[in-house]
Amino acid sequence: MKSLKYIIPIAILTIAVIAASIIGCSKREGFGINIIARNSSLESTDKFGALDTLLVGIDGLEPGRQYEISILHPNGGLISKAKLTASPDGAIPPTALWYDIGLVGQGATANGKVGEGEIDTDVINISAYKIVLKGVGVDVQLPFFIISKAQPIAWASDNAGKLENAFVEGTAVYVSGKQFTANTTVKLYVVEDKDEWANGDTLTDVSETVDTADIDANGNLPTTQVWTATAIELTGANADGITGKFAYDIVVDVDADGVYDAGTDALDNNVAPGFVVQQTYTAGDILLQLASAGYLQGHWTIDGGYQDSYKKDGSNTGRGWQLGKAIYVVWNPYIQTTFEGPPPSEYDPQTYMWQGPTVRVYVCLNKIWTNGDTLVDVLGGYEELPVQYGCANGWKMQAIWYPPFESTVATTDNKFDVVVDMDKDGVYTAGVDFVDGVNTNSYSNQIDGINASTTLDVTDPDVGFKVE
Numbered sequence: 231m232k233s234l235k236y237i238i239p240i241a242i243l244t245i246a247v248i249a250a251s252i253i254g255c256s257k258r259e260g261f262g263i264n265i266i267a268r269n270s271s272l273e274s275t276d277k278f279g280a281l282d283t284l285l286v287g288i289d290g291l292e293p294g295r296q297y298e299i300s301i302l303h304p305n306g307g308l309i310s311k312a313k314l315t316a317s318p319d320g321a322i323p324p325t326a327l328w329y330d331i332g333l334v335g336q337g338a339t340a341n342g343k344v345g346e347g348e349i350d351t352d353v354i355n356i357s358a359y360k361i362v363l364k365g366v367g368v369d370v371q372l373p374f375f376i377i378s379k380a381q382p383i384a385w386a387s388d389n390a391g392k393l394e395n396a397f398v399e400g401t402a403v404y405v406s407g408k409q410f411t412a413n414t415t416v417k418l419y420v421v422e423d424k425d426e427w428a429n430g431d432t433l434t435d436v437s438e439t440v441d442t443a444d445i446d447a448n449g450n451l452p453t454t455q456v457w458t459a460t461a462i463e464l465t466g467a468n469a470d471g472i473t474g475k476f477a478y479d480i481v482v483d484v485d486a487d488g489v490y491d492a493g494t495d496a497l498d499n500n501v502a503p504g505f506v507v508q509q510t511y512t513a514g515d516i517l518l519q520l521a522s523a524g525y526l527q528g529h530w531t532i533d534g535g536y537q538d539s540y541k542k543d544g545s546n547t548g549r550g551w552q553l554g555k556a557i558y559v560v561w562n563p564y565i566q567t568t569f570e571g572p573p574p575s576e577y578d579p580q581t582y583m584w585q586g587p588t589v590r591v592y593v594c595l596n597k598i599w600t601n602g603d604t605l606v607d608v609l610g611g612y613e614e615l616p617v618q619y620g621c622a623n624g625w626k627m628q629a630i631w632y633p634p635f636e637s638t639v640a641t642t643d644n645k646f647d648v649v650v651d652m653d654k655d656g657v658y659t660a661g662v663d664f665v666d667g668v669n670t671n672s673y674s675n676q677i678d679g680i681n682a683s684t685t686l687d688v689t690d691p692d693v694g695f696k697v698e
């Protein structure tokens with residue numbers, strides 16, 4: 231005979247299920263939903279250090295439905311948010327929701343303690359931060375914590391030590407850091423951006439020289455120039471007629487052995503680019519490759535996978551770990567957008583300081599774009615996601631359309647453009663918003679983001695992509 235202690239919980243569960251079905255379905259839809267938080271090393275965790283990246287993945291959702299994911303400060307203020315569509319499997323793949331945790335971003339003066347571009351150590355808080363998922367009949371949360379790790383941290387910075395994620399070509403790149411062992415000497419590497427650093431990876435410096443720095447008596451890495459920002463020319467098959475490669479990482483080699491030692495060396499940044507090199511905007515429209523088939527080398531290293539032709543059933547998409555069949559969007563802009571908005575009113579002015587802006591991604595019917603054109607999403611709703619502070623990098627592989635690729639807006643030619651509405655005003659803003667009107671079909675493009683605006687004009691009716 232079974233013990234009573236097993237029977238009682240089953241009885242309670244049964245009553246709860248009956249009660250839920252009587253009261254209504256709002257809570258039942260939350261059953262089976264699983265939110266997974268990951269750090270920049272892609273480990274599932276509820277503890278994050280300063281400058282870490284929070285990634286959120288969810289399953290158990292209603293396929294095809296849109297959900298809003300918010301990151302809330304312990305005081306309830308909105309730090310970051312995304313609006314994303316669940317896949318046919320009812321999942322939202324891991325998505326960066328908070329870059330550079332602890333960084334004081336736009337609107338910084340409201341803080342009064344540290345300024346814009348500095349790391350607010352008060353972000354470390356004994357109370358729980360929250361991931362909040364909302365959708366039709368769904369309102370579930372997952373708490374997480376910001377903790378102080380003893381591990382060294384470093385970041386690409388300006389000459390005052392303030393964090394920068396983008397440098398104009400030809401300007402000086404500095405590195406700053408803290409939490410190192412006092413009075414030691416470290417080596418500073420500028421390396422090509424990698425998304426999944428493994429313990430023991432060789433460090434190959436791309437700057438003029440491997441610099442060294444002396445850690446001060448307080449464990450701080452004094453702000454040190456490491457490079458003059460350069461967009462490295464690509465040659466050969468991967469060049470694809472495009473200017474160069476411009477996403478980089480910084481590694482502070484603490485034990486000066488020329489390899490990356492996880493947990494010992496400081497890295498800016500693992501899953502995201504440490505920084506990008508950009509051109510200043512001069513005039514015209516900003517054309518980027520955006521639409522991608524979703525292709526990863528190994529688990530997480532992106533191969534742009536930019537593609538202009540998709541089969542309606544999605545059979546020529548989705549090749550990589552956790553990448554299902556879908557049209558994706560990915561970009562590291564080589565052009566600095568002129569967008570510099572104030573904190574939107576929905577954000578708490580205190581918590582907004584800790585993140586960069588969000589942007590909206592639209593799939594529109596292909597057209598010749600003119601400043602001020604209304605953006606009409608052919609899928610019944612745009613996606614919204616955070617971008618990296620100061621450089622506007624989008625998340626590496628963001629699914630924006632799941633098969634079958636059927637437009638909800640009538641089309642005769644099944645040609646589409648992807649528009650990133652940087653200023654979120656619902657219209658095409660020339661020189662601010664990004665448009666995929668570049669016609670290149672490539673599975674093996676190694677360039678993280680491509681900009682061809684110096685040679686192509688947006689009035690060229692080239693399509694973002696076709697569905698065939």
Ligand SMILES: [Ca+2]
Nearest residue numbers: 483487489491
């Ligand atoms: Ca090392």
Ligand SMILES: [Ca+2]
Nearest residue numbers: 424499500502
């Ligand atoms: Ca990286």
Ligand SMILES: [Ca+2]
Nearest residue numbers: 395498504505
């Ligand atoms: Ca960085």
Ligand SMILES: [Ca+2]
Nearest residue numbers: 651655657659
């Ligand atoms: Ca706009």
